[in-house]
Amino acid sequence: xxxxxxxxxxxxxxxxxxxxxxxxxxxxxxxxxxxxxxxxxxxxxxxxxxxxxxxxxxxxxxxxxxxxxxxxxxxxxxxxxxxxxxxxxxxxxxxxxxxxxxxxxxxxxxxxxxxxxxxxxxxxxxxxxxxxxxxxxxxxxxxxxxxxxxxxxxxxxxxxxxxxxxxxxxxxxxxxxxxxxxxxxxxxxxxxxxxxxxxxxxxxxxxxxxxxxxxxxxxxxxxxxxxxxxxxxxxxxxxxxxxxxxxxxxxxxxxxxxxxxxxxxxxxxxxxxxxxxxxxxxxxxxxxxxxxxxxxxxxxxxxxxxxxxxxxxxxxxxxxxxxxxxxxxxxxxxxxxxxxxxxxxxxxxxxxxxxxxxxxxxxxxxxxxxxxxxxxxxxxxxxxxxxxxxxxxxxxxxxxxxxxxxxxxxxxxxxxxxxxxxxxxxxxxxxxxxxxxxxxxxxxxxxxxxxxxxxxxxxxxxxxxxxxxxxxxxxxxxxxxxxxxxxxxxxxxxxxxxxxxxxxxxxxxxxxxxxxxxxxxxxxxxxxxxxxxxxxxxxxxxxxxxxxxxxxxxxxxxxxxxxxxxxxxxxxxxxxxxxxxxxxxxxxxxxxxxxxxxxxxxxxxxxxxxxxxxxx
Numbered sequence: 286x287x288x289x290x291x292x293x294x295x296x297x298x299x300x301x302x303x304x305x306x307x308x309x310x311x312x313x314x315x316x317x318x319x320x321x322x323x324x325x326x327x328x329x330x331x332x333x334x335x336x337x338x339x340x341x342x343x344x345x346x347x348x349x350x351x352x353x354x355x356x357x358x359x360x361x362x363x364x365x366x367x368x369x370x371x372x373x374x375x376x377x378x379x380x381x382x383x384x385x386x387x388x389x390x391x392x393x394x395x396x397x398x399x400x401x402x403x404x405x406x407x408x409x410x411x412x413x414x415x416x417x418x419x420x421x422x423x424x425x426x427x428x429x430x431x432x433x434x435x436x437x438x439x440x441x442x443x444x445x446x447x448x449x450x451x452x453x454x455x456x457x458x459x460x461x462x463x464x465x466x467x468x469x470x471x472x473x474x475x476x477x478x479x480x481x482x483x484x485x486x487x488x489x490x491x492x493x494x495x496x497x498x499x500x501x502x503x504x505x506x507x508x509x510x511x512x513x514x515x516x517x518x519x520x521x522x523x524x525x526x527x528x529x530x531x532x533x534x535x536x537x538x539x540x541x542x543x544x545x546x547x548x549x550x551x552x553x554x555x556x557x558x559x560x561x562x563x564x565x566x567x568x569x570x571x572x573x574x575x576x577x578x579x580x581x582x583x584x585x586x587x588x589x590x591x592x593x594x595x596x597x598x599x600x601x602x603x604x605x606x607x608x609x610x611x612x613x614x615x616x617x618x619x620x621x622x623x624x625x626x627x628x629x630x631x632x633x634x635x636x637x638x639x640x641x642x643x644x645x646x647x648x649x650x651x652x653x654x655x656x657x658x659x660x661x662x663x664x665x666x667x668x669x670x671x672x673x674x675x676x677x678x679x680x681x682x683x684x685x686x687x688x689x690x691x692x693x694x695x696x697x698x699x700x701x702x703x704x705x706x707x708x709x710x711x712x713x714x715x716x717x718x719x720x721x722x723x724x725x726x727x728x729x730x731x732x733x734x735x736x737x738x739x740x741x742x743x744x745x746x747x748x749x750x751x752x753x754x755x756x757x758x759x760x761x762x763x764x765x766x767x768x769x770x771x772x773x774x775x776x777x778x779x780x781x782x783x784x785x786x787x788x789x790x791x792x793x794x795x796x797x798x799x800x801x802x803x804x805x806x807x808x809x810x811x812x813x814x815x816x817x818x819x820x821x822x823x824x825x826x827x828x829x830x831x832x833x834x835x836x837x838x839x840x841x842x843x844x845x846x847x848x849x850x851x852x853x854x855x856x857x858x859x860x861x862x863x864x865x866x867x868x869x870x871x872x873x874x875x876x877x878x879x880x881x882x883x884x885x886x887x888x889x890x891x892x893x894x895x896x897x898x899x900x901x
Contacts, residue, residue, distance in 0.1 A: 292527060293693040294313070302506065302627065303620060303624075304626055305824075306623050306624070306626075306630075307443070307447055307627050308339045310404055310407040310408045310411070311404055311447060311506075311901070313403060313407060314399075314400045314404055314407075317396055317400045317403070318396075318400050318452075319501070320392075320396055320450075320468035321392075321396030321397050321400055322452060322455055323389075324389045324392040324393040324396060325389070325390075325393040325452060325455070325456045325459075326459050327385075327386075327389040327456075328386050328389035328390045328456075328458070329456055329459055329460050329463060330383070330392055330463060331382045331383075331385045331386035332383075332386045332601070332768060333380055333381045333463045333464065333598075334378075334595035335379050335383070335465060335597070335600075336467075336593070336594040336598055336601075337467065337594060338375055338378050338379050338382070339375075339379070339590065339593055339594065339597070340471075340588075340590035340591055340593060340594040341375065341590065342371075342375040342590070343589055343590030344370060345898055347372075353702070361502060382712055383700055384403075385667065388754070393452075393834070397448055397449065397452060397650070400448050400828070401444055401448035401449070404444060404448055405440060405441070405443075405444040405448075408440050408444070408626070409436065409440060411630070412435075412436050412440070412626060412630070413436070415629065415630055415632075415634065416432070416436075417565055418635055419632055419633075419634055419635070419692070420633075420634075420635050420699075420700075420701075421620065421699035421700065422699075423632055423704040425808055426660075428509070428513045429516055430509060430510075430511075430512035430513025430514070430515065430517070431509040431510075431512070432515055432629070433516070434505075434508055434509040434512045435509070435625050435626055435628075435629060436626075436629075438505070438508060438622075438704075439505065439621075439622035439626055440622070440626065441624050442615075442618045442621075442622040443619050443622050443623060443626070444618060444621055445615065446618070446619035446636065447614075447619070447621075448614045448714045450612045450615045450616070450619075451612075452606075453542050454613060456605070457489060457605040457606060457609055457612075460601065460602060460605055461483070461605075461606065462893065464598040464601065464602055465479075465480065467594075467598065468594075468595060468598055471587065471591045471594065471595065472581060472586065472587050472591065472595065474576075474577065474581065474586075475554045475574060475578055475581060475587070475595050476575050478573050478574055478577050478882035479570065479573075479574050479595075479599050481573075482566065482569070482570040482573070483806050484562045485566065486563070486566055486606055486607065486609070487609065487875075489562065489563075489566065489607055490559075493555065493558075493559045496555060497552065497555060497556075497617045497618075500548065500551060500555065501552070501554045501617050501618045501621050502621045503548050504545070504549055504552060505618075505621055507541075507544055507545040507548050507624065508545060510541055510545075511538075511541045511542060514537065514538055515538070515628065516726075518534050518538070518731070524707060526552070529803070542603065547591055560563075563607045566607075567604075567607060568602045570599065570603065571599065571600070571603070574595060574596065574599045575596065576870060578592045578595050578596065579592070603658075605729075618682075635721055637718060637720055638717060638718045638719065640718055641718060641719070641720050642679065642714045642719060643714075643719075643723070644710075644711040644713070644714035644716075644719055645710040645711075645712035645713070645714075646711070646712065646727055646809070647675050647676075647712070648675055648711060648712025648713060648714075649672050649673060649674050649711075649712070649713050650672070650673040650675075650696070650709070650710070650809070650839065651671075651673075651709070651710045651711075652669055652670055652671050652672075652692070652707070652709050653670055653707050653708050653709070654668050654669075654670050654707040654708075655668070655669045655670070655695065655702065655706065655707035655709065655711070656668055656669070656693060656707055656743040657688075657691060657702060657706055657707045659700075660880050664862055665688045665862050666688045666691055666695075666862045667861075667862040668707075668863070669688070669692075669707075669859075669862070669864055670707075670864070671837060671857050671864060671867065673841060673855075673856070674839075674854070675839055675852040676837050676838070676839055677839065677840075677855065678832065678840040678841075678842065678852070678853040678854045678855075679839070679840070679841050679842070679853060679854065679855050679857070680841075680842040680843075680849075680850035680856045681841070681842070681843045681844075681850075681856075681857045681858075681859060682697060682844065682845065682847065682850050682856060682857070682858050682859070682880060682883065683845065683858065683859035683860065684845060685845065686859070686861075687736065687860055687861060687862065688859050688861075688862045689813070689814070689843045689844075689845075689859060690733075690813055690814070690843065692730075692843065693730065693813040693841075693843060695709060696709060696716070696719075696728065696841075697724065697725055697728055697730055697811070698716060698724055698725075699710075699715060702717070706783040711886060712818070726805075726807070727807050727809060728806055728807060728810075728811055729749075729802040729803070729807035729809065729810045729811065730802065730807040730811045730813065731798050731799050731802045731810075731811070731812045731813065731815040732798075732814075733795075733813055733815055733816060735791075735794040735795050735797075735798040735818055736796060736798075737782050737789070737794055737798070738782075739781070739782065740780065740781065740782070741776075741779050741780060741781055741782070742777075742778050742779070742780050742782060742797060743755070743778040743779065744770060744802060745782060745801060745877065746758050746761060746762065746778075746797060746800045746801045747804065748801055749801050749802060749804050749805040750804045750805055753804055755778070756878050757800045757804065758778065758804065759778075760799075761800040761801075761803040761804045762778075762796075762797075762800045763830070764799075764800070764827070764829075764830040764831060764834050765796040765797070765799040765800035765803060765805055765827060766796055766819075766823050766826050766827050766830065767793060767796035767797055767800055769800075770796075774879040780847045782797075782847045792819040792820070792823065795815050795816065795817070795819060796819065796823075796827070798815065799812070799815060803834075806838065807838070808838060809838070809839050809841065810839070810840050810841065811841040811843070812840075812841070812842050812843065812844075813843045814844050815845055816828075816844065816846075816849050817844070817845075817846065821848050822850060824846075824849055825848065828842075828849065828852060828899055832852070837869055840853075846887065847880075847883055847884045847887050848887070848888070850870075851870040851884075853869075853870070853872070854869070855867065855868070855869065855886075856868065856869065856870060856873060856880065858873070858879055858880050860879055865878065865879055866878045866879060866880050
């Protein structure tokens with residue numbers, strides 16, 4: 286009934302999927318796994334010989350009874366020895382068996398370590414590689430802390446179970462088989478008494494296993510929440526300091542930590558009951574075997590040496606068999622962890638086009654009746670149509686939430702249009718037929734939220750072109766107007782920017798990001814509000830340099846700031862996801878529309894004079 290109650294909630298398909306997941310990563314180390322398993326079995330076998338040698342010494346050498354179950358040549362040899370030498374050789378036999386058991390124990394542990402690392406390395410590599418190819422939408426729907434927790438803690442749980450606990454389970458089963466194979470010929474009655482407790486222990490363990498599974502799942506999820514809280518706090522440490530939110534963050538962490546701790550306390554209570562009850566069962570088993578064994582010895586059915594052997598085998602089995610409960614509890618954790626990493630592995634990767642086509646990158650970029658929404662929400666873009674001529678500077682103006690950044694995300698296929706949501710073409714080719722790798726290599730994208738690696742400035746700029754020389758890096762930096770700022774730093778291009786670029790100002794980070802993208806020399810350059818952190822003068826200087834150095838490049842400027850866009854060949858104005866105006870700066874100024882109102886609000890007389898001076 287206990288077995289049925291446990292398995293009734295677990296489908297055969299679920300078990301099969303878990304097994305296939307483990308087999309996928311274990312297969313490369315299977316030969317080593319079996320060598321380790323055989324070494325473990327040999328270690329158990331040599332340990333099992335010791336009680337037999339002790340039984341022979343007590344009954345036949347000390348007690349003078351006839352030798353039973355001993356090879357004839359060994360009986361003849363021992364009978365020719367003196368009493369002292371026979372005992373000495375028995376002691377040496379015990380020592381020899383122990384040394385061989387020690388050797389195979391060493392081989393087993395070394396094999397376990399190698400097998401374990403090979404197994405877990407395969408899981409980590411596969412997970413990381415798969416995550417790199419998942420759609421951007423998937424990353425926005427999953428918290429970073431949770432992903433990290435699944436790729437570290439859950440992987441470690443699976444590793445511990447497969448390469449440690451599974452091997453231990455095989456060893457225990459083999460130990461039980463060998464022990465009873467040696468015990469039954471000595472006494473069927475005592476063997477049956479010892480065996481009677483095994484199904485009780487196993488059923489008892491399965492009962493607690495079923496109780497632990499849900500608690501382990503809740504604890505794992507709570508750990509993911511806790512990890513996310515820490516990750517968010519460390520990522521936003523400057524915001525925390527700037528607004529004096531340290532006390533709030535401590536309280537927030539304490540709340541999550543308290544919930545996490547309570548789950549583990551409850552789990553610990555359940556485990557305590559399990560082990561305490563296990564002690565009682567073990568005590569009852571020892572007591573039963575001892576009572577029956579003493580009665581049988583007094584009655585003359587077995588010898589004192591046989592009783593000692595029985596007690597030795599029973600003692601040898603108690604803790605390993607009880608350890609099956611630990612294996613089962615680890616199985617519950619591993620089952621949960623396998624499901625959690627399967628959720629990542631089952632996530633569909635970005636699919637390459639079924640009919641890949643290479644566009645003419647000198648062709649126009651066309652949005653045709655594009656409508657787009659995020660996760661079933663209200664449309665962010667509503668029937669948007671426009672053309673970006675090749676080699677021209679095209680600008681998009683709009684307030685927050687107007688759909689500007691969505692245009693950049695759709696053009697680079699961070700999100701894909703669904704059926705009936707229009708289409709986007711480059712040189713007449715639908716971008717859904719262009720391989721993602723080629724599309725993103727040809728469109729240089731600079732985002733407002735700049736990410737820099739914890740490396741030197743030069744290494745950050747060379748991310749897009751690792752083979753570029755220092756002069757090419759400096760040229761890109763000059764166009765991005767960051768060369769002078771770097772020259773004023775003590776280490777110049779060798780300045781380490783720190784984690785997420787915290788040692789640079791917001792404007793400097795944006796300019797380094799622009800230089801990084803320029804180094805690739807793409808036919809399309811898209812700046813998504815990536816000049817928002819620089820002043821008007823620097824903004825104008827960067828755009829002027831871009832126009833001079835990238836005459837044949839299609840430049841797309843997305844911004845809420847008029848000064849960034851006013852020199853563009855064509856300007857598109859968005860409001861609430863719709864195109865409300867388009868034309869040149871002069872044409873839009875002549876209309877009393879949204880563009881003119883934004884222009885009048887943003888531009889003072891001093892700004893206009895400064896802009897004319899910089900761009901002249």
